[in-house]
Amino acid sequence: MGAVLAVAATPAPDTVARSVSVQNNDPLIHFHGRWDPAPETWWGSTGFKLHVQDLSSLTLNLGNHTTSPTVQLGVSVNYGPFNTVNVSAGTNEIPLIVSSDETDDAKLPATSVVRINVPGWQDNRLELENIVLNPGAKLLPYTPSDIHFQFIGDSLSAGGQYLPQIVDQAWTFLTPENFKAEHLINAQPGIALSDIDAYGNVHGMSYQYFVTEDTQYYYTDYHNYTTPWNFARDQPPATHVVIHIGANDSGNNPSLTRPQTYLEFLSRLRTLYHTQPFFIFTPWGWPQPDGSISYYYPGQYETIVATRHALGDRNTFLVNTTGWVTLEDVFPGNMHPTVDGHIKIAGLFQEWLENWGLHPLSAWATPA
Structure with missing residues (x-):
């Protein structure tokens, strides 16, 4: 019997399609807000945008420094409403909801834009692996909008502890959505402008704005320090700067020299934003059951703007919010705006901006 000739088998072609892995330093990820080098998130509304061709699934792999047991995300597909998704360290498949109807299984278009942010002012750490x-x-390039708002404030700008979707339902978030604009929001409940300890914030905004971390760094065992923020990372740079702050200065130390503190803050901001308009909100106040409204620092915001004008800065503007908020617009127990109250404020500010000369864009810069 002759020898059997062994014939080597020809390897079968690799017919298994492979998933696409995007590293956390990929230049096509459009990061916004304040990320540390890990990268991990600080400040509510920090996140990223993806422009993707032929998208049908998206998974986030998150590191152990992600808030435990879960962190809340806001996710918007193709500029639709932001939906809440809770994720944790490890592997997380992100639902790609294309409308407000969670049963909608409509096919995604040829290219899609996915926007993801962390809306919370605390428990907001996302470590992206x-x-x-x-x-x-x-993955395709994301082109940002020509309008880029920078908001600076306290709980009245952050959505506070009271809105289900936190900053994603705040006027600071709704305004840029209405304008089809980019946004940065540096707002923290309880924070003062003065660098004082206020309601658990160990620093005021006059310090905290210029560092990467929000005030929760103080309570973070593995990151209880601050690092300077490199404002060159804000791309594109802010085109309009909006400031609404002062309630917690008044609540902690009414004798503080309010105009001087604010003026020093504006002077420092001008070293970053040389020509951008500054919009200085007056307090809309605390509505009372008898119909009256309690205001803090009456007349001082007008003085601040007038002083900037006297210094030659004609690009600082007063936004007089008197009458914008009534008792019907706030939670009666804490006088912070409700969801509908924030919608009202965003609408009134949009009206103010249009009268000033800024109008919503007709379309988003990156089409879906």
């Missing part, structure tokens, strides 16, 4: 897309997907 990598992003996994479906086989055949391709």
Whole structure:
């Protein structure tokens, strides 16, 4: 019997399509807000945007420094409403909801824009390891809007502790959505402008704004320090700066020299934003059951703006919010705006901006 000739088997072609892994330093991820080098998030509304061709699934792999047991995300697909998704350290598949109807399973278009942010002012740490897309997907450049708002404030700008979707339902978030604009929001409940300890914030905004971390760093065992923020990372740079702050200065130390503190803050901001308009909100106050409204620092915001004008800065503007908020617009127990109250404030500010000369864009810069 002759020898059997062994024939080597020809390897079968690799027919298994592979998922697309996007590393956390990929230049096509459009980061916004304040990320440390890990990268991990600080400040509510920090997040990223993805422009993807042939998208059908998206998974986030998150590191152990992600808030435990979960961190709340806001997720918007193709500029639709932001939906709440809770994620944790490890692998997280992100639902790609294309309308407000959670049963909607409509097919995504050829290219999609996914916007993801952390809306909370605390428990808001997201450690991004990598992003996994479906086989055949391709990450594309994201083109940001020509309008880029920077908001600076306290709980009245952060959504406070009271809105289900936190900053994603605040006027500071709704305004840029209405304008089809980018945004940065540096707002923290309880924070004063003066660098004082106020309601658990160990620093005031006059310090905290210029560092990467929000005031929760103080309570973070593995990151209980601050690092200077590199404002060159804010891309594109802010085109309009909006400031609404002072309630917690008044609540902690009414004798503080309010105009001087604010003027020094504006002078420092001008070293970063040389020509951008500054919009200085007056307090809308605390509505009372008898119909009256209690205001803090009456007349001082007008003095601040007048002083900037006297110094030659004609690009600082007073936004007089008197009458914008009534008792019907706030939670009666804490006098912070409700969801509908924030919608009202965003609408009134949009009206103010349009009268000033800024109008909503007709379309988002990156089409979906």
